[in-house]
Amino acid sequence: MLLSLPILAEPQRFSVVEKIVFAGMILASGYLFWRRFGVVLNKILTSKKDSNFHLFPIGKRVWEFFWEVLCQAKVIRERPLPGVAHALVFWAFLAFALVTLNHCATGLGAGFVSPDGLIGRWYFYFAAAFAMACAVGILGLFVRRFLVRPKWLGEKLSWESGFIAFLIFALMATYLGSFFVADADTAARVLWWAHTLALLTFLPLIPHTKHLHLVLSPATIFLSRGSYAQIPPLSGDEDFGLVAGTDLTQLVSLQAYSCVECGRCTEHCPAANTGKLLNPKEIILGVRAYLNDLGPASDHPLLGKYNSQEAVFQCTTCGACEFQCPVGIEHVPILVGLRRGAVNTGAWEDDYGSKLFLALERGSNALGISPLDRDKFIQKQALPIFDGTQEYCLWLGCMGGYDPKGREIVADFARVMNYLGASYGVLRKEKCTGDPARRLGNDLVFQQLAEGNLEALAQNKVKKIVSICPHCVRTIQEDWKEYGTPPEIEHHSEFLARFADKLPQQSKDETIVFHDPCYLGRYRNVYEEPRAVAGLAGTVVEAPRNHERSFCCGAGGGLAFLGEETGERVSHNRAAELVATGASTVGTACPFCNTMFRDALAAGGEAPPQLLDIAQLAARGLPAGSSVIDSGLK
Amino acid sequence: MKIIVAIKQVPDRDAQFRIDGAGKWIEEADLQFALNESDAYALEEALQLKEKHGGEVVVLSTGPERIGQTIREALAKGADRAINIACDDLGARDALGVARLLAAAVKQESPDLLLTGLQSEDLGLGQTGVILAELLGLPHASLILHVEKTETGLTVRRELEEGWFQSIELPTPAVLTIQSGGNKLRYATLMGIKRAKTKEVRQLTAAELGVDATPVVVLEGVALPQKQKSTQILAGSPKEQAAALVEKLKFEVRVL
Numbered sequence: 001m002l003l004s005l006p007i008l009a010e011p012q013r014f015s016v017v018e019k020i021v022f023a024g025m026i027l028a029s030g031y032l033f034w035r036r037f038g039v040v041l042n043k044i045l046t047s048k049k050d051s052n053f054h055l056f057p058i059g060k061r062v063w064e065f066f067w068e069v070l071c072q073a074k075v076i077r078e079r080p081l082p083g084v085a086h087a088l089v090f091w092a093f094l095a096f097a098l099v100t101l102n103h104c105a106t107g108l109g110a111g112f113v114s115p116d117g118l119i120g121r122w123y124f125y126f127a128a129a130f131a132m133a134c135a136v137g138i139l140g141l142f143v144r145r146f147l148v149r150p151k152w153l154g155e156k157l158s159w160e161s162g163f164i165a166f167l168i169f170a171l172m173a174t175y176l177g178s179f180f181v182a183d184a185d186t187a188a189r190v191l192w193w194a195h196t197l198a199l200l201t202f203l204p205l206i207p208h209t210k211h212l213h214l215v216l217s218p219a220t221i222f223l224s225r226g227s228y229a230q231i232p233p234l235s236g237d238e239d240f241g242l243v244a245g246t247d248l249t250q251l252v253s254l255q256a257y258s259c260v261e262c263g264r265c266t267e268h269c270p271a272a273n274t275g276k277l278l279n280p281k282e283i284i285l286g287v288r289a290y291l292n293d294l295g296p297a298s299d300h301p302l303l304g305k306y307n308s309q310e311a312v313f314q315c316t317t318c319g320a321c322e323f324q325c326p327v328g329i330e331h332v333p334i335l336v337g338l339r340r341g342a343v344n345t346g347a348w349e350d351d352y353g354s355k356l357f358l359a360l361e362r363g364s365n366a367l368g369i370s371p372l373d374r375d376k377f378i379q380k381q382a383l384p385i386f387d388g389t390q391e392y393c394l395w396l397g398c399m400g401g402y403d404p405k406g407r408e409i410v411a412d413f414a415r416v417m418n419y420l421g422a423s424y425g426v427l428r429k430e431k432c433t434g435d436p437a438r439r440l441g442n443d444l445v446f447q448q449l450a451e452g453n454l455e456a457l458a459q460n461k462v463k464k465i466v467s468i469c470p471h472c473v474r475t476i477q478e479d480w481k482e483y484g485t486p487p488e489i490e491h492h493s494e495f496l497a498r499f500a501d502k503l504p505q506q507s508k509d510e511t512i513v514f515h516d517p518c519y520l521g522r523y524r525n526v527y528e529e530p531r532a533v534a535g536l537a538g539t540v541v542e543a544p545r546n547h548e549r550s551f552c553c554g555a556g557g558g559l560a561f562l563g564e565e566t567g568e569r570v571s572h573n574r575a576a577e578l579v580a581t582g583a584s585t586v587g588t589a590c591p592f593c594n595t596m597f598r599d600a601l602a603a604g605g606e607a608p609p610q611l612l613d614i615a616q617l618a619a620r621g622l623p624a625g626s627s628v629i630d631s632g633l634k
Numbered sequence: 635m636k637i638i639v640a641i642k643q644v645p646d647r648d649a650q651f652r653i654d655g656a657g658k659w660i661e662e663a664d665l666q667f668a669l670n671e672s673d674a675y676a677l678e679e680a681l682q683l684k685e686k687h688g689g690e691v692v693v694l695s696t697g698p699e700r701i702g703q704t705i706r707e708a709l710a711k712g713a714d715r716a717i718n719i720a721c722d723d724l725g726a727r728d729a730l731g732v733a734r735l736l737a738a739a740v741k742q743e744s745p746d747l748l749l750t751g752l753q754s755e756d757l758g759l760g761q762t763g764v765i766l767a768e769l770l771g772l773p774h775a776s777l778i779l780h781v782e783k784t785e786t787g788l789t790v791r792r793e794l795e796e797g798w799f800q801s802i803e804l805p806t807p808a809v810l811t812i813q814s815g816g817n818k819l820r821y822a823t824l825m826g827i828k829r830a831k832t833k834e835v836r837q838l839t840a841a842e843l844g845v846d847a848t849p850v851v852v853l854e855g856v857a858l859p860q861k862q863k864s865t866q867i868l869a870g871s872p873k874e875q876a877a878a879l880v881e882k883l884k885f886e887v888r889v890l
Binding site: 238346354357361362363370444 | 646647648650668707710818819820821822823824825826827828
């Protein structure tokens, strides 16, 4: 059966002249590749060392490499059709490694896989299958880029991409064509040379174009910082964040050169989608342009010509960009890093920002309200004071302690905790966790707040915290680590979901569209718990963008405290999407989302859906009075 | 232009105050302290003048050890160096005593301009800056929102009642007490704090300065305001009640 199938043709003899020409071409191609790649590599390697980088534990890195690089899982999951097309090309490249080596060796008279040997036959068929898949894949990508033209790829057509697609197609076609000619045919020789030419043209183009990702992105994915949206600690007394080229670390430079310009980050960015200046792809390309022009030893500021300060401060740190990126770029630390560089040196001047920082320097909360106001709220709600004997410390946060809507959420959550017989208390004094300062890049204020809070929690012997605010949860659990060991903390959705079977099930008639907060979903990987709680009050429906693809409310990254947005308001964009589901209730799990939607829904027109936090939805079903059930809690 | 800014550390305004055992001052143990608000504006004005015209900004203060934190903040915001006169019983001093201490230190520096906040948030006497001018024999102006350097001296903008302003020219050296709100305050930065570590803080004592700061005005005692709660029930039809309420809100409570 196998014998009747065609065999890959190879020119049998190469003249000395041919061999010399071929060797010369390899050298020229390799030289042209290295002339650019060496420069890039040098820029990456001479960048500042990442002081907190740890290769271990390596298991997670190996898994991510296997899953995201070899299996192309993220590429396919987030954009299935182009993702599969890309995977076909990628897998064909892997399969072609041996084919290409043998091809070159043959040209020098040292071929080591014989096409009519058993291994050769099998392997070349195997590669041929991939070659066909690759040809289909690259055609598909070509059609997408030049005929479908999704706007995320940029307005300008990239002719270099077209040429590269042509080269890849030519590589596959010349390979497949060789199965239909005989070794001695002139055609075999022509095809062999055509294949060679395509190959050796392709190689130097790699480092000169975005196809550099072929070489770099496997390393970028393997060498990630270790966790999502992780803001690295500053190192030493002269580190203020990303101020100049000398602050760009090896990881940042590697990531900047890895960008494949696919635009997934931009496609999902709340700022880019609402007419703002910020475009995460352009931020990364701005860093790359800086490295190309000035290099990592320059003390020229990073913000200015290459990236705009205005754009950098439009980021809500929702992290959709980083979550989507298929080549391992970590946008959030870069954006926050650029903010740190501007704020820690005083270069950022913004009235609202200064007001926020001054309120946090002097006061206790981001809203700039007297802490006496919080005391009054605690008294009015008769919230127990934490005295070290209770199991949970209920962390109010700025929104829960000072914002009217946030207080309603806290009050209802406390009712549910009372019903469940949970033992909890609130701290007499609490300071802002420092979330807005952290995300806006003010390390001084953040450190003061983190240290002050850690000390207060230790004094009060707090072991477990529960909070209604995903921003508090994230900041306490992850960001405070830089300054001490925070207590265990969970979001109230996680707490409530554990006891969902103990809470009354209400009618299923009401439809509730649940909005995933960025800091609960992407940042904490908690998606089902709040849905389980919302499900107690009705039937949960989904907005088009949900779970990992949830669209930000616009408040994150400290932006809730800055002035009016340019372009469309992010919250209006998202609120319209939630309203369009036809749900009678919008369910939230973050007091910031709640306050953003409160305004957006009110502006949206008549009879907007009601807006309730999951704690309020759960509390609605409780019997009147002060009954307590036995939930197994202390 | 050499500018001295006299600053004071005061208890955080949002704190809950308690009277100390002796009944002469507030319990300081649990309090948080911060830079007096109008002093922050005086510092900001000084920093902006320095940025425009060059020179040096020196912060001058007197107080116990805890004032170091506030001095560091002022240095972090951009002051070049600091002078502190150790004083553990600031609460018992009167404005004249404090001004004598400060004046002695200022004399050693002979600045072109001396700024203070209009008044402190804790005692609110509003006298220290004015007495300082007298002790130093310098011209002064109070309630200043804006300072402009001219060929011959200064043009300053004073705040009067009801949105009126006054523009005044005066020669240097001079003493100005600065009103809050004339500028936008800058926030402290990490770089500022790191740089502040290497800046000079000169520690002085009353004895070194040869100043007798015995108070002329003696503090008898302090008291917390008594809470008054008086509920009034308004009679009449709802319309009359509403009218009476508006009347009270307008003329008694003065919130309308």
